[in-house]
């Protein structure tokens with residue numbers, strides 16, 4: 001066997017990994033007295049140990065100060081959402097004024113479309129990828145109907161043009177060109193959730209803009225996974241959630257980006273008092289004056305308890321830095337890919353593109369032999385304490401997360417797959 005794929009080599013990689021110690025900053029679910037092999041950060045990131053202290057701090061402040069907590073001390077609630085603004089801007093490659101943590105992903109997507117999806121009779125269409133995440137599809141379809149248009153004509157879905165279900169840049173380019181004059185909005189994922197394919201967002205924004213369309217991104221699977229450069233890529237808006245790679249907990253407060261060039265825009269928006277400029281908000285006047293930038297889209301005073309864990313996670317991202325995380329991520333995912341190719345090629349087919357620039361940390365693995373076999377393997381892994389997730393009809397998603405996964409986790413995964421292959425179910 002190739003020496004670089006031995007377990008002892010993996011142990012050496014873990015021992016010398018400058019980010020390896022960050023694993024201890026997270027709480028791992030236990031399986032038979034040991035840490036689970038947790039490879040499903042694409043679905044719910046692990047709990048940062050500091051999250052508890054951050055939540056406790058809010059509870060303590062509430063108990064000790066009650067209403068005064070809004071205006072007292074460095075973690076006062078009036079400006080609490082701003083504590084995450086700068087580190088979040090770093091993670092997504094934006095100016096601090098371009099990002100805000102608020103609501104949840106699907107809510108933010110609707111709020112962004114209220115402002116940035118402005119269909120006309122000549123230009124009513126939204127372009128998305130075929131097989132988009134259901135919530136995104138529901139959101140765009142309902143927005144099209146809300147404006148009196150018909151999704152049958154005006155929702156354009158770009159089909160995969162490769163056998164593995166991925167979509168080439170050429171296919172996206174063709175679709176945008178073909179429908180150009182009718183396109184109001186191109187809404188594209190940073191990483192497609194099912195295949196794990198990453199897209200050239202700057203190029204997609206450029207193509208959309210060249211046709212006179214707005215470019216919006218859903219970064220649910222890209223944020224905290226890939227280095228992003230939203231400002232330079234020129235997206236009009238972007239939305240994401242914080243419970244996947246951002247480790248901010250179930251149902252965490254979501255994220256939103258509005259490009260600086262729209263900081264003072266006059267588009268319609270659904271307004272609320274927390275979007276009103278801060279210095280005059282408490283004069284409680286009747287006229288809405290938006291805060292410039294992304295914060296102007298806030299509606300309500302934020303759920304402080306739900307924001308607290310995000311601070312804990314972002315502190316770890318600041319400590320590690322996205323470039324170093326990405327370097328390790330490419331190594332981890334490349335290692336997993338090699339292990340699969342050399343040890344279990346007859347069992348698992350990798351759907352996710354092989355080029356590092358066309359993927360994040362996740363590999364989508366099609367179980368050869370169909371759904372029943374796939375389910376059997378998935379359940380065998382689960383019973384052995386190896387967690388991935390299942391996507392119908394036959395795909396297991398495995399996501400080594402550079403903040404808390406080790407190379408040894410990948411060996412454990414492949415060993416359990418091999419063990420399953422030796423059982424009667426395989």
Ligand SMILES: *Cc1c(COP(=O)(O)O)cnc(C)c1O
Pocket residue numbers: 104105106107133135136189193218220221241254
């Ligand atoms: C995870 C995910 C969502 C979830 O939306 P919520 O509003 O946070 O429940 C939406 N879209 C995509 C693409 C996702 O991956």
